[in-house]
Amino acid sequence: MATGGLIEARSLVKRFGELTAVDGIDFEVQPAETFGFLGPNGAGKTSAMRMLAATSPVTEGYLRIFGQDPATDGPAIRARLGVVAQEDNLDTDLTVLDNLVIYGRYFGLPRRLIRERADRLLEFARLTDRRDEKVDPLSGGMKRRLAIARALINEPEIFLLDEPTTGLDPQARHLLWERLWSLKREGVTLVITTHYMDEAEQLCDRLVVMDDGRIVDEGSPRQLIERHCTREVVEARYRSVAEQALVVSRLEGTGVHIESLADRLLVYADDGDSVSSLLGAHDPVAPTSTLVRRATLEDVFLTLTGRTLEEI
Amino acid sequence: MALPAILRATEREARVWSKLWISSSFSTLIAPVLLLIAMGVGLGSLVETDPAELHGLDYIEFIAPGLLVATAVQAAAGSSLWPVMAGQKWLGFYHAMVTSPLRPGDVFGGQVIWTTLRSTMSAVVFLVAATLLGAVLSAWGVLAVPVAGLTSLAFAAPLTAFAATQDSDAKFDVIIRMAIVPLYLFSGTLFPIEQLPLGLRALAMLFPLWHGVELARAATTGAFSIGDLGHLAVLGVYAAVGWRWGVRTFARRLAS
Ligand SMILES: Nc1ncnc2c1ncn2[C@@H]1O[C@H](COP(=O)(O)OP(=O)(O)OP(=O)(O)O)[C@@H](O)[C@H]1O
Ligand SMILES: [Mg+2]
Numbered sequence: 001m002a003t004g005g006l007i008e009a010r011s012l013v014k015r016f017g018e019l020t021a022v023d024g025i026d027f028e029v030q031p032a033e034t035f036g037f038l039g040p041n042g043a044g045k046t047s048a049m050r051m052l053a054a055t056s057p058v059t060e061g062y063l064r065i066f067g068q069d070p071a072t073d074g075p076a077i078r079a080r081l082g083v084v085a086q087e088d089n090l091d092t093d094l095t096v097l098d099n100l101v102i103y104g105r106y107f108g109l110p111r112r113l114i115r116e117r118a119d120r121l122l123e124f125a126r127l128t129d130r131r132d133e134k135v136d137p138l139s140g141g142m143k144r145r146l147a148i149a150r151a152l153i154n155e156p157e158i159f160l161l162d163e164p165t166t167g168l169d170p171q172a173r174h175l176l177w178e179r180l181w182s183l184k185r186e187g188v189t190l191v192i193t194t195h196y197m198d199e200a201e202q203l204c205d206r207l208v209v210m211d212d213g214r215i216v217d218e219g220s221p222r223q224l225i226e227r228h229c230t231r232e233v234v235e236a237r238y239r240s241v242a243e244q245a246l247v248v249s250r251l252e253g254t255g256v257h258i259e260s261l262a263d264r265l266l267v268y269a270d271d272g273d274s275v276s277s278l279l280g281a282h283d284p285v286a287p288t289s290t291l292v293r294r295a296t297l298e299d300v301f302l303t304l305t306g307r308t309l310e311e312i
Numbered sequence: 313m314a315l316p317a318i319l320r321a322t323e324r325e326a327r328v329w330s331k332l333w334i335s336s337s338f339s340t341l342i343a344p345v346l347l348l349i350a351m352g353v354g355l356g357s358l359v360e361t362d363p364a365e366l367h368g369l370d371y372i373e374f375i376a377p378g379l380l381v382a383t384a385v386q387a388a389a390g391s392s393l394w395p396v397m398a399g400q401k402w403l404g405f406y407h408a409m410v411t412s413p414l415r416p417g418d419v420f421g422g423q424v425i426w427t428t429l430r431s432t433m434s435a436v437v438f439l440v441a442a443t444l445l446g447a448v449l450s451a452w453g454v455l456a457v458p459v460a461g462l463t464s465l466a467f468a469a470p471l472t473a474f475a476a477t478q479d480s481d482a483k484f485d486v487i488i489r490m491a492i493v494p495l496y497l498f499s500g501t502l503f504p505i506e507q508l509p510l511g512l513r514a515l516a517m518l519f520p521l522w523h524g525v526e527l528a529r530a531a532t533t534g535a536f537s538i539g540d541l542g543h544l545a546v547l548g549v550y551a552a553v554g555w556r557w558g559v560r561t562f563a564r565r566l567a568s
Contacts, residue, residue, distance in 0.1 A: 016568070055410050055567055075317070075413035083411040091405045093328045102324050106412035108314030151411075 005030045006066060006158060006189055007052060013060035014047045021047035023213030024061065029158075029191060034184055036207035037193040038200045038297065040307065043210040045193035046086050049162045052191060053083045065158070079107060082156030086163050086193075088147040090135045096146060097122070097131040104153040117153055124179065125149035141172030148179065159183060161192045165199060177202055197297035209304055216304045221297055228303040229295035230257065232272035236265045236279050236287035243285040259302050266302070268295070317414050321422020322429070324409070325395075329430075340434045344383035345441040351375055351502070352447060365504060369533065376447035377528035378501030380438045381460045384431040385521055388464035389471055389492045391427045393484040396475035399423065400565055407566060416562035420472060424558065427468040428461055435460035442532070450534025459531060463524025466547045467492075469554025476561040495521045500529075520550045 005028035014022035022044040029035045037045045050056035051063060054070035054077045063070060065077045091099050097118060104114035122128045125145035130138065138146065144164065151159065164180070165173040180203060184190060194200055200207050201221045208218045217224060238244040248260045256275070257268040265287075269275040272292035279287055301307075315323065329336070352372030359371045366374045399406040399419075409419050435457045442448050448456075475484070498508060499521040505513050516522045523543035530536045 053411055057567060075415060078411065079413045081411075085407065085411065087404065087407075089404050089408040089411075091324070091408065092403050093405070098327060102327055103408065103412065105315075105323050106320050106409055106414050108317070108320060108413070110314075150408075154412075 007035075007191070008064045009052075009062065011061040012048070012051065012058060012063055014044070014051060014056065015059045016047075020213055022051070022059075025208070025210070025213075025215045027208055027215065027218065029189060031189055032184075032187045034180075034190040034192070034203050034205045036191075036200045036204035037210055038195065038197070038204075038207050038301070039193070039210035040195055040305075042212075044213040045210060046162055048210070049160055049191070049193055053081060053160055054078050055083075079154065080157045082151035082154065082159040084144075084147050084151045084159075084161040084164060086166075088143045090143055090147060090150070092135050095132050095134055096127055096138070099135060099146060100150050100153055103150045107154045109154065114153065117155070121149040121152055124152075126175075141168050141175070144168060144172070144176065145179070148176070152183075156188070158189045158191065161190065163193055163195070165194070165196065173199075197301070200297055209301060211305045217300075224297060224300045225295050228300045230268040231270045231295060232268075233293055233295050233299055234267040234269060234272050234275045234279065235291040235293065236267065236276075237263065237289045238265070238285065238287055246285055247279070247287075257303075266299070268299070317418040318421040318425065321409060321414055321419050322426045323422075324405070325423065325426035340387050340430065341437045344379060344434060344438050347383070348372070348376060348379050348438070348442060348445065348447070351379070352445065365507075367504070367533075370447075372445060372447045373449060373533070374504075374529075375502055376442040376445075377456055377532045378499075378525045380435055380442065380456055380532075381463050381524040381528045382496045382499065382501045382521060383438065384435045384460040384464045385467050385524070386492060386496055387434055388427050388431045388468045389488060391430065392424070392468045392471035393475045393487065394481060396423065396472050397478065397481050397484075400476060401479070406562075410566045416566040417559040419566065420476070420558040420562040421555070424465065424468045424472050424555070427472070428465045431464035431468075432457060432461035448532045450532060452530075452534045452536075453532040455531040456528040459524055459527045462544075462547045462551065463520055463527075466520035466524070466550035466554065469551050469558055471554075473554055473558035473561045476558070476565050495519055500525045520547050523547055 007029040010026050011024045012022060012026070013020065013024050025048065037048060039045050047056070051058050051070070052065065054065060054074045057071065066080060068077050070077055091102065094102060100118040100121060101111070101114050104117070122131055125148065127142060127146055127149065130142065135143065135146065148161070148164070165176050168176065177199070180190060190203070192203060204221060206218070206220050208215045209224070210216070217227070219227065238247065244260065244265055247265060248258065251258050251267070259266040267275050267279070276290045276292055279290060352375055356371035406419050410416055439448065439453065439456055443453065495516070498512065499505070499516050499519065505516055505522060508516065523546045527540055527543045530540050
């Protein structure tokens with residue numbers, strides 16, 4: 001047994017032919033921690049998660065899960081993991097209940113035990129009244145909850161969730177977050193991927209920002225914001241691109257940290273109000289609107305990669 | 313004690329089947345028996361043959377072991393193709409299976425075992441019907457059931473492996489029409505293979521079905537020969553090579 005974290009990855013690489021999806025990443029996940037991969041489409045989050053799930057072979061580098069090597073101990077590792085893939089992969093030939101039962105059987109669990117757990121998990125996923133229905137007609141949020149319930153049938157020590165709330169409405173997202181919080185309180189180690197900043201802020205104790213197969217930074221949400229951003233951000237909008245460009249050229253070289261986006265200008269400042277009044281008062285081209293807000297992980301991402309998540 | 317991993321994958325198939333076995337049993341259980349009655353009793357009464365050409369058997373005695381194995385193989389071929397595409401692509405449930413302790417090879421093996429089991433079950437029903445129709449001459453006839461199972465395995469393993477290499481079902485119909493149906497007709501099932509031109513005869517002998525039919529006929533007539541060991545070996549080789557290929561292709565598909 002290794003002494004380090006529950007998951008240890010060093011110089012981890014995943015290649016698909018010529019394409020390098022994960023390009024040498026290092027991280028550790030500690031017991032009972034919620035760890036996140038934040039990144040845009042194609043960053044390599046799913047490729048990394050599938051290696052952690054011991055389903056996708058490591059191309060290069062070092063990976064240990066529970067101190068074991070997925071190349072040789074895959075089944076033993078997977079017996080202690082819960083995996084919610086990006087696509088739900090529910091078994092549409094089976095009913096809601098049978099999805100749990102048969103998945104539990106894949107783990108070699110006795111039927112009695114599975115039935116007990118299944119009842120509790122259906123309750124947990126708020127699907128008890130749908131237990132005998134087929135899976136296909138369920139809503140997206142219900143399918144996601146079922147996928148989560150199914151992945152808990154073996155009472156995993158590490159729970160891997162690839163974009164748990166993508167495509168869900170705000171209410172469904174909050175319900176899922178609540179479920180994940182209750183698992184966290186029970187001491188389950190969570191690893192999630194997301195491209196939602198608010199999700200990362202809500203759930204993750206620690207996260208890595210991934211871009212193009214690499215980790216560009218690591219820390220708690222708070223730390224990342226402090227490291228890369230000012231306390232506040234001013235969002236200013238202008239009548240035209242030309243006007244915005246004029247303001248940008250004027251602000252460049254003044255030492256103020258700005259990001260010029262297609263539809264707005266972001267100005268980073270510890271005291272947003274002063275910038276806001278500065279933009280309004282001293283410029284011949286006044287913004288049509290300004291908004292002062294707290295810096296978020298979105299801003300961290302922008303500073304680190306030069307792109308917004310919306311642009312991707 | 314927990315089921316071996318490979319049978320846990322089989323259990324999924326059994327579960328799905330248990331919900332719709334009534335609708336699927338006509339084609340796999342009843343239809344082959346009706347075929348035996350129609351051909352053996354109906355057509356057989358019109359067929360006037362020199363007994364020597366059918367190895368001294370009545371027509372129904374000749375075709376019963378042939379149809380027993382051929383219909384088992386036909387069912388096995390079908391369930392080795394489309395359901396595999398469903399598992400890896402259309403419904404994707406294979407991808408959930410490999411997030412459990414099951415390995416891709418277990419998923420492959422579970423599927424093939426299930427296909428073989430179903431074909432074997434249909435062979436049991438067929439054999440009972442054939443016995444009632446007086447088409448089974450020897451108590452050794454019970455061995456026709458494992459022979460049908462082994463022959464089904466010799467098809468199921470390579471076909472399941474092949475199906476996993478495909479991205480769509482475009483070639484599946486072609487395989488059934490260009491390979492399985494001709495084999496069904498020309499593997500010594502309905503008439504002795506000696507009646508075929510030499511080239512076609514050699515071709516039929518390349519595939520497992522003829523070997524399975526010969527073995528089954530030896531069982532139902534009780535007339536074994538040393539050559540039967542050769543038939544057994546051919547079936548074993550097809551099954552073993554197909555199995556190895558399947559384990560590899562499933563690993564490539566499900567653990568990329
Ligand atoms: N099985 C595969 N075969 C070939 N290329 C792949 C495979 N899986 C992923 N890739 C490629 O690897 C890169 C990273 O993909 P990955 O799915 O890991 O990104 P992601 O961060 O999960 O993106 P998203 O947010 O869209 O889910 C992409 O360029 C993708 O096309
Ligand atoms: Mg992904």
